[in-house]
Amino acid sequence: MSNNLFISVGIDVGADFSFMSIALPNQTFWGKPFKITHSNLNSLDKAILTIKEAEELNSLKARIFLESTGIYHYPLFCYLRDKGFDVSVINPIITKSSTNINIRKVHNDKFDSKKLALVALKPDLKTSVIPSNLVLDLRNLTREYYNLVDCRSAYVNKLQGELRVSFPQYISIFSKLTVETSLVLLEKYTSPQAFLSARKSSVIKLIMTTARFGVAYAEDKYKRIIEAAKSATAFGYAVPSNFTLIKLYISFIRKYNEEIESVLNLMYKLVDNHSDETFVKQIHLLESIKGSGFLSAVTVMCEIGDFSVFKSPKQLFAYFGLDPAVKQSGKFIGTDVKMSKRGSRIARRAIHTIALVSIGLTRKGDANNPVLRDYYLSKCQSKPKMVALGAVMHKVCNIIFAVLRDEKEFSIITPQQHKLNFLNSTSLAA
Incomplete structure (x- = not known):
């Protein structure tokens, strides 16, 4: 037989289990789709034995193809690779764009594994490269960094929403609502009434210790805050829960800031260590x-x-x-x-x-x-x-x-x- 011929093993990977189908070079299937339970070593061993049995009976080597699923395919890929098999990863775009092997519109794990096994028989198939551990580490951290940033943005929007109801004039006082001075002032005073009843010297001192721009800057900010607070008594509506939520959202924003900084520091350390x-x-x-x-x-x-x-x-x-x-399509060009x-x-x-x-x-x-x-x-x-x-x-x-x-x-x-x-x-x- 030609050395170019091989048995194609397609595995549709899920979070807890996967389905495996084995296709021969003539595009017929060897046996039925096999379910692999990730948490069961016996199930994994049976999958290995099934692949080896197909190799022996057909006198051909097996090539295993997994569809990329974000993170779930990594443990199975490494397990099969360490067992000595030729394992590759296929971009799901390739399998989705391939011609359906059934005239009916079918989509389930068993069918997808069969489709993947047939697609993998193509001689010009492009496979993905499994990244190194360093790349995986940094990729996990960067993706979590952006996830944390997006979560923080959601709470910043919630904070703005509460202020637009209870203290709308405050939002434009600082160049950015979430600068440290702004958050500290909102944490301590929160409501327009609290700002109006506070001592001028106390507010100015708090601004100076956080912004560190001097007396003139603090005086200007205090004046604008008091004007905003007076305006809020005429236009603005709030119940106690609004101010409770303002403090709650600020605490969430601070926590996200800490975690974002922590993840960024981990990235710096990884890069420096390699x-x-x-x-x-x-x-x-x-x-x-x-x-x-x-x-x-x-x-x-x-x-x-x-x-x-x-x-x-x-x-x-x-x-x-x-x-x-x-x-x-035809003469039509979008x-x-x-x-x-x-x-x-x-x-x-x-x-x-x-x-x-x-x-x-x-x-x-x-x-x-x-x-x-x-x-x-x-x-x-x-x-x-x-x-x-x-x-x-x-x-x-x-x-x-x-x-x-x-x-x-x-x-x-x-x-x-x-x-x-x-x-x-x-x-x-x-």
């Missing part, structure tokens, strides 16, 4: 990009995983879900083209942040990245702002790919200089 690894060096390369900080660099690299699998910027666009979702958004949502979030910072201005009024800002402004002349920003995100992806490919820190180059460098490189090559 400074010699290629992956960490790639993080530092991305940090050199204007608009990218430590968090954005770690996030992007964790979602990329192994950069060596990407051969062009277009592959990176598609992986991040920044590629256009093309709508075309003009309302949007991002496919099929890839990593967190990676898009990080790239969106890098793009926003890149086109922004410093405190002195200088552009963070003059080239990208000029590009953005030129796009805005003919496109909506969000479309223009999407184009900048594509540019950022190009920069990320170039920096990682060339293993060189980022430097701002004008389009003219870039063209000149390209012409010089092609002439030297000739």
Whole structure:
């Protein structure tokens, strides 16, 4: 038999159990779908014996394919790999886009495992790479970081909602409602009546000890708070529970701040402890990009995983879900083209942040990245702002790919200089 022939084992992975189907090279199934219970070692051993029996009876080696399920496939992948099997992971987009093997619309775990086994027989199948432990550690932490940030944002919105009812004028006093001075004042006084009855010296002292901007700043803030409190007595309605909730939401925001800071510190320690690894060096390369900080660099690299699998910027666009979702059938060509958004949502979030910072201005009024800002402004002349920003995100992806490919820190180059460098490189090559 040809060495290219193999038995395909498709495993549809769930949280507590998985279903396994075995397909032969002629696309027929060997036996029935087999249920694997993750918490039962006997069930796992039976699955191993079933695969080995299929190998012996058909005189072919088995290749095992698991559908990526976020986190649940990792233990099963490592278990099967350690047993000596050839194990790969398939992106669920590939299996979902494959032609249905049944004319009926069927979707269950048994059927999905059979479908996965048949899809895996394709010679041009693309499989995913299991990341290293360092990548997994940092990926878990970055995803939890964003989860905590989103939870904190939810309580900030709740806090604003309570203030809009009971103390609406307070919201605009500080540049940001959640700065330390604002939270401390709300914790201590909370209601407009409490501010009005408090000693001026006590409020000013509290502002100075938290803001540390001096007497003039504290006097100005106190004056605005008192004016807001007086206005709230005319426009504003509250019952005691409103002020109870304000204090409760502030305590939640503080707790989330602590946890966010803790997770970020863990990321710094992990990177510092693995400074010699290629992956960490790639993080530092991305940090050199204007608009990218430590968090954005770690996030992007964790979602990329192994950069060596990407051969062009277009592959990176598609992986991040920044590629256009093309709508075309016959003579019809859709003009309302949007991002496919099929890839990593967190990676898009990080790239969106890098793009926003890149086109922004410093405190002195200088552009963070003059080239990208000029590009953005030129796009805005003919496109909506969000479309223009999407184009900048594509540019950022190009920069990320170039920096990682060339293993060189980022430097701002004008389009003219870039063209000149390209012409010089092609002439030297000739």
